[in-house]
Amino acid sequence: MQKYLIKDLASYEGQELTLLGWASNKRESKGLVFVVLRDGTGWCQCVISQDTVGEALFEEARKITLEASVSLTGLVVKDERQMGGFELQVNALEIIGESLDYPIAKKEHGVDFLMDKRHLWLRSQRQWAIMRIRNKIIFSIHEFFQSKGFVQMDAPLFTGNACEGTSNLFETDFYGDPAYLSQSGQLYGEAMAMTLGKIYTFGPTFRAEKSKTRRHLSEFWMIEPEMAFYDIFDNMDLIEDFLRSVVTAVLDSCEKELAIIGRDTEILKNIIKPFPRLTYDEAVRIIKGEQDVNGQNSIVSLENELKAVQERIGLVQAEIAEREAKIKTPGMKKGEIGFNQAQIDKLKQELSDLQEQERNIPQWLNSARNFEYGNDLGGSDETVITRLFDVPIMVYNWPHEVKAFYLKRDPENSKFARGVDVLAPEGYGEIVGGGERETNEQLLIEKINEHQLPMEAFEWYLDLRRYGTVPHAGFGLGLERLVTWLCKLPHVRESIPFPRMYGRLLP
């Protein structure tokens, strides 16, 4: 049915063909209708002239509304002014499905409204670009692991026991018994690595955290590789290769998509540089401002940022006032009023974001200054430290008390566990958590008791130590957090087609 795609128009210059798609925009003037058609592969302006199509079809063209589906037949003509470089000069058309009062207008909208209309919001150019980048990321993840001899092997989604406490698990009914939706496939990954050597899981993960932040989802996709005969340093090498490979793939093949969302790719190109590897001790000193990074101090740079935010607030407020006064001057043209009003709307949006930051930064400063050695890094601490770097950083050797029970105790210093977190730059924070696994059965049993976990549920896991245990390591990558960082999105909710988060189950 659909023979020609907008992305291929260049090879049909001068020919007549039929495009099928949706009207993403329409402009009208006497005797002319301009329809911007999108077909999922691109956008193309189609011109419908009354002289060419005649009275009856022209009347039909005027009835095309935003997001109506249409079939347009015409001549492919080169036109430098158009975004795809081509336009269609229509000589026949048909409305396939009408669209009355399409709710998403060509203007700024609030998040709540857009989330309620997520099924339609996905049609916008920006969301189209994000979803294509997400797809590329997923594809290149498989490509990377498959090319290195990893086998994809998935963990179950129903689990019979709470592996890391029940408070953040979704409970379901499994033939009359309680079952929980998986919050990690990691333990199963270890079992699978003992049979195939190097494996990775790629599936959904569920966490019932009542978190309302820009980094949290209740349902997200996680990639969890697990490798036999790997120590924490092999693991860090792999993480670095892996992230570099994915980012490079996106830079190489998503140029158009990155341009659409306005992503500054210079920062992403730094991915070729080695990732700094900091021990927990170093990370803490940096956060507290006791150690500088590249001549930058965390506390000072955060204070400067606060000042910059406050200055910007002043500027934005002044501009809003100026434009509001302008609108009120008598005799101003209607079009100019509309334009200024649109600018004011944008500025107000920016202002409320800035004011949010103005409230948050002092809290973060406080938390950085008063950071207590031995604690886990909080969201704000991650933000503080990653702002000082332009590549992802790896923090390893954590106090064992704050990390999961299955992490290997550092043989050189038993205070530490061999866990590693990867923090994305530009303030994005944790995207990967992983480490080398404990192989000593006795230490594991102690830890399971310490965490007050039900021993019988871990008998199978302990078997992995009883029958030919080997050094092994792995990590978990949150897909949505990676997409969010690569696209520099303000919130993870835009990185997945239909986000599930606290307070959001529809659409």
Added chain:
RNA sequence: UCCUUCUUAGCUCAGCUGGUUAGAGCACAUGACUGUUAAUCAUGGGGUCCCUGGUUCGAGCCCAGGAGAGGGAGCCA
């Protein structure tokens, strides 16, 4: 669970120390305009000011309670 900001037209927002009939822009409808790219012009329709109760001669505005949303903390990928 805690802290914080918010809720006025389909959408984005004004609405001054409480005072007649609540406004703008966009969108929509009708008409005018033969090349527009969120900027043409005119006219028009459109409101349970989140809900409940209170104070007051009078509440969109003040007070109390509730609901919903945004951001942050905790927790995490």
